Amino acid sequence: MSSPCPDLNLKPEMPRRRDHGIGIVGAGGVVNFAHLPAYNKAGFKVVGIMDMDRVRAEQTAATHKVSKVYSTLEELLRDSDIEVVDIAVYPWEVPPIAEQVMGAGRHFLCQKPLSIDYGTAARLVQLAKEAKVKMAVNQQMRWDAGIRGTHELIRQGWLGLATYATIQVHCLTNWAAWHSMYAGKHLEVLYHSIHYVDSLRFLLGVPDRVFSSGSRMPEEATEAETRTLSVWEYDSGLRVLIDVNHGVWQDDRYAIFRFEGTEGVIKGTIGLMYNYPTGRPDTLEFMSKKNPGYWHSTRHDYLWIPDAFVGPMASLQRAIEDDSEPLTSGEDNLKTLQIVFAQYRSMDEGRVVSPKDVTG
Ligand SMILES: NC(=O)c1ccc[n+]([C@@H]2O[C@H](COP(=O)([O-])OP(=O)(O)OC[C@H]3O[C@@H](n4cnc5c(N)ncnc54)[C@H](O)[C@@H]3O)[C@@H](O)[C@H]2O)c1
16 A cells, blocks of 8 residues: 655755856766756856866867856866856865865865875865865765655654665676776775765764675676675664675666664665666655554655755855855765775775774
8 A cells, every 4th residue: 555755855955046156177977967967957057167178178068058168277266256166076186176276265066985085085174174165075865865755754753763774786887987996996885885875874873883895796807896795883773784786787777775763664766776877766665653554655756866966066055155064064074984984994804893993
């Protein structure tokens, strides 16, 4: 038996003004298929764009009707119309760009992962504090319909005390297409599961201990992990399982989440991972002891890509307006990175690790 969900507020809290000027650094895949489509839909004011490859910047500007193309970062930062810089390049390119942006007194949003090591991320967060600029990280999965719906249900008390949670994604990803990432030491958690890590931490808090095992398919020419199994332990008794495999050549791929608590169960599917990056609507179902045996179900077309990309930028702009902290601030992101690097330490050392012990 099923019925419509109660009203769930899934849309991000929008800035009061739409005239915060945005300058984009990087005109690659993610800017073209996610940032610009989402910002245009939201009515954000994109002033201009630059990329070290000027042709890419020009093509992107023409496709998405961005009026200015800058040749250098200096030129972008000289434009007084730009209040927020959206840095969408690989993490190892971020520090010098972010430092220049902060030097120019601009607020900024960085793509995930903020950094490939914890120490660099912590240093950037400290510099942003000293420069008195707002800093946010693009962990947009928090605004994906399934995750945001789950957050709302938990907030409304439908789950009770959380006892078990899982995200399981079995998909096919051609990681070799991203040469520089494929050649690195860390892959799956740092570039993909970081979204699940951030979303689960957002919903359930920081685990006390984590254990992770990474592996890859036999034919893969990378030293990094493309499959991970991670278990999080909380002193409360809550247990979390993240099970991600990017090597599913069969056609029975799936991407599910499930939260069990003392009062209810919430479960659903992550639409994006069935046919990335086109995606399909998320599904969300829940039942509660208040209404036993009665499953509420809903489908939402507010997708992880591109729709959810409105969330981090909207939250950053609200923080500028209210002089508050964005939901996915740099400081907040350090807690996600502690879990990410605790998982890597666990993989390397074959032991359980406490995220709070990751400090450098
Ligand atoms: N949040 C998400 O869901 C999501 C999705 C995809 C990618 N990403 C992240 O976005 C980042 C970029 O990914 P992508 O797929 O767009 O990569 P890409 O290779 O398609 O694009 C990167 C662009 O940055 C430019 N660039 C590199 N260094 C630069 C510099 N110093 N100054 C100016 N331009 C520079 C390159 O010329 C290129 O055009 C990665 O960190 C990735 O993890 C996030």
